[in-house]
Amino acid sequence: MAQLTHTPVMTVLQSLEQMSQTKEERLRALARERAVWDYNTDIITAREEGREEGREEGIQAMRSLLRTLIEARFGQPLPDWVLSRLRAATPEQLQQWGISLTQAQRLEDIFEG
Numbered sequence: 001m002a003q004l005t006h007t008p009v010m011t012v013l014q015s016l017e018q019m020s021q022t023k024e025e026r027l028r029a030l031a032r033e034r035a036v037w038d039y040n041t042d043i044i045t046a047r048e049e050g051r052e053e054g055r056e057e058g059i060q061a062m063r064s065l066l067r068t069l070i071e072a073r074f075g076q077p078l079p080d081w082v083l084s085r086l087r088a089a090t091p092e093q094l095q096q097w098g099i100s101l102t103q104a105q106r107l108e109d110i111f112e113g
Contacts, residue, residue: 063086066101
């Protein structure tokens with residue numbers, strides 16, 4: 001006999017199989033389904049958390065690199081207003097300031113515009 005692969009037929013066959021089980025078998029099947037669901041949910045959550053953690057690490061690395069480059073160009077220690085701006089910056093701002101740094105004549109030139 002040919003293997004059945006049509007999704008609606010497979011769904012009906014699975015339903016019939018579940019209905020023919022004893023109460024104990026149905027509970028075990030339900031427990032297995034729930035375990036699979038929980039496992040998949042945990043995997044998805046871990047991936048999302050990993051992505052967010054990686055994003056934050058990337059932003060911190062951008063901040064650190066830009067600070068190092070500014071210090072190399074204009075000396076240390078940087079004024080508090082610069083450190084404050086770097087801490088609060090978005091990734092887009094950090095990128096723009098990095099570009100501005102290449103042509104800045106003064107520290108203030110980096111953050112203008």
